[in-house]
Amino acid sequence: MRVEEIRSNCSVAVVVIEVVVVVVSEKAVELVVCSSSSSSSSSTSAQFTAFGGTDVDMGWLTDMDDETCNSGTHDDPAVFLKPEVPLTWIRLVVDSADRLKEIRISYQFDLSGDITPCPSNKSKVDSTTLDIVCNTQQVVKKLYLQGSGVAGLCSVYISKGRNVALKQQATQSSKYSQKGWQAENAVDGKLDVPDDVPSQAATCTQTEDHERGWWTLIFTKPVNLYEFHIYNRRNPYTKRDCCEKRLMNFELEVWSNESAKSLFKHIDENTSVEDIYTVIPRTLIWNAKNVTIYAGQGKKILTLCEVEIYGARKCSDGWFGTSCQYQCHCAGSVECDEVDGSCSSGCHSEWFGPACQYKMVPLEDKDSFTDNKDETCAAVGDETVYIWLKTPTPLNWIRLVGNDAEDLSQVQIWNYISGIPEKCSNPRIAKVSHQTIDIECYTQRSVGTIGFGFKRTTRLCSVYVSEDRMGFSAGELEWLTDSNDESCNEGISKTVTVTLDTAIPLTWVRVVVKDGVSLRKIQLRYQLKNSSGEQKCQNQLESEVDKRTRDISCSEVGVVSRVTLSGPGVGDLCTLYISGGRNVALKQSAKQSSKYFPPDVLNAFHAENAVDGRFYTPDTLKFTCTHTVPNPGDNWWTLTFSQPMNVTRFIINNRWGKEKKTSIRR
Structure with missing residues (x-):
């Protein structure tokens, strides 16, 4: 998009950012940023020229550097997506923890349409990073970032899912007779297209020339699709202008799982050769099973070097998430939204928090706050209110129900660990309703007693405590068990539980993460076969394999049926390998x-x-x-x-x- 084309859409300043924002799934989106501020900035390498002759420095937003942040001069930046894409997740990085709860996001499908706010379904990745579920199903033209927290905004990342084509089953109409050129080469994950023929044969596909060529990808399970990237073959050094034009005017068609119904069709109309062809449907494609690419009309040879398809798995009933890794916990057995997990009926009585993913910890029933009845209340004021956990456990979320959520949000919390109080610092508070708030107060050590202090007199009805997010069996954690270290957790869960198909003695565990800093933020627990409870890893020994990989071993471990990883580092977890010895x-x-x-x-x-x-x-x-x-x-x-x-x-x-x-x- 050129500056002249969008000037009229920004109130004061237009900045064209010629950089790429990398999403959680490593999918790129170019941003055009508009700001409500027209303040001049000092001369830096990140300076851009806005119309009207005003220099506006907003390179901090799109430079992929979370250490460069808004200086406070841009109050309400607006972001044009280039190309326009559907939204699933948005990640915000700020300079201090108190900024996170003061940023609101909304979007427009077109500039003349309504501005729609993103829902408040959020997940805190760390003290300065927040993921927001914003599932639009249609392509979005413009994002709006508002609130006092924007003054400390550092980065915006936009995710459109992961590459669901990677390592899937592929077939083609025929294979060129020379060695190589197999159908699966197009989904091997190798994006660097070589220039010499032998290397191309090892990473690209090619059909024979006796019929119109086609290539088909078959998903193991139905998926929802957002975007397609097709990498063309380069002309080799030895034979100029032989191959690039073969992909021109290709046809792409998506088929359903039922009776091979066509869900989407695209015919390339480019008049020149492209290195990478990008196809973005106007709306999300639901329940796709097969994708076929045909050589253009009148052409016979089809050659592809890589096909990336971004989207998410179609989940079984009762599960949600981009890898269907999270279980629904809605009231009345109602199905949740398969992308963000939201429940139209509210949470089941034993669950609460974002997407109903936090299970309540049993409390000692000593007063009206712990009887699980929201209609029984008591006045609280200057004196500290205490609750006792039946079994000491690490904490994650606390829900308070009372008469006034604003009064409840002024609470101070102390967690008693081995009898010593620790104040919950910088808690994240989410307003659920006028009477209910959720408070994130994560502890790595077990808490036996919690104290609540209120700044003014109010009525407290119920206290609910969650140990952590529910874990899941290995069968539902595709990103964890696919042996692909590039497919990772998306920051939603702080706990992952893997149930082993066969109980084995645990010798060591290998974990792979996106960011090496997270390696020291993962704790290991396990459950012995025929045992009902989990045990901590005793004398945990760790060995660093590389910057992203660490081996963990525990002493004197018997036959194990389940392994649990917890802690902030799990948000960056990519792969888990469990060894039963050699x-x-x-x-x-x-x-x-x-x-x-x-x-x-x-x-x-x-x-x-x-x-x-x-x-x-x-x-x-x-x-x-x-x-x-x-x-x-x-x-x-x-x-x-x-x-x-x-x-x-x-x-x-x-x-x-x-x-x-x-x-x-x-």
Whole structure:
């Protein structure tokens, strides 16, 4: 967008920012920023010229540097999105914690339409970073940032989901006969398109030229889609102008999971070659199952170097989030919004907080505040009010219900840890209704008693306390268990619980995060098999693998069925690897009672085949399996370790038939 095209849309100053804002999902959005201030700034490298000859320095907003912030001269910046995109999440970074609750965001679909406020569904990532759920489903033209907190605003990040095409199943109409050019090359995550043919063959696709070429991506589960990026092949050095034009006038079509219904179709109308083709539907595409790209009409060869598709999984009933990692807890078994988790019916009686994700901790029922009845109240004033937790636990959220939310919001909170009071500093307070507030007061250590002090007399009806956000089974945490260190938590949860498919002895855990600073902010707990409670990691030892990766081990751990990670660092968590030890049988000395000699091969079925590290296939069974001679006596196989070993579990791989994976017997 040129300056002349948007001058009339800004009240005083227009600034064209020629930089890119990186989103949480690493998707880029260019911003054009308008400010209500016309103050001149000092000469800096981040200076931009606004119309009317006024220099306005707003590079601090889009320089991807959270240390450069508003100097207080820009009260109400407005942001034009370039290109226009649907919104899902917006991340704000400010210079001090007290700014976060004083910023409001609204948006416009078009400049002549209504200005709509984003809902107040927010998640605090750290003391100066806030994520705001703002799901528009349509492309947005302009954002408005308002409130006194804007004076300390440092950065704005806009997320449109993650690349849901990465490592998905892909097919194509044919494959060019030379080595390489497979369909899956277009979703291998390699974005640097090389210039030499051998390297292109290893990372790009290409069909034969005997029919109109096509390429299809098949999602494992239905997804909701926002945007497409198609990376073109470059002309190799050795043959100029051979390949780039092949992608011109391509067709893109999205299909549903039901009866292959067409959900969206796009035909490229560019008159010149593009390195990267971007397709943004005007509205979100729901429940997509397949995406097909066709060579343009009259063309046969289709070649692609990478296809990125941004969106979110279609969640099963009762789950929400971009990876469907969070469970709904709505009153009356009502389904929640699958993007932001909001409940039209309110929260279930045992849950509260943003998206109803905080479970209440049992309290000692000593007075009207802890009887779970909001209609029984008592006056509180100068004296401190105490509540006692039945079991000491780390805290996250506290809900207060009374007659006046404004009076309640003046509360001071002390957490008693081992009998010593600690004041809850810089609590984040969210007004739920005129009678109810939620207070974030995160503690890493267990709290047994909480004290509340009120600045003026008011009526308090109920106190609800949450230990932390509910954890989830490994099956719902796709970003955590996909072995892809680039797909990460989006800052919503401070706790993640993984239930193991098979209980194993815990030797060590490897965690990978987005930012190395978060590595020291993760605590490990585990639950032993056939046990009802979790235990802390005793004598926790940590080893740094690289800037983003750390190995954690605990002493004297038995067979574990569940692992929980908690703490502020979990908001940056990308991948969790759990080890049950190494294969100590590999290449050790082995013997068996006898050895079968097949008539066609003499050198087969040795005892050491069972520990050679090669896994059996029907075509290689004689050289990867053992086999004794049938006899009426005992048949046996024995492994002898070179030195004593502590053994935690055994896995015995059986032999199976060539047509079906069933055990067979010769």
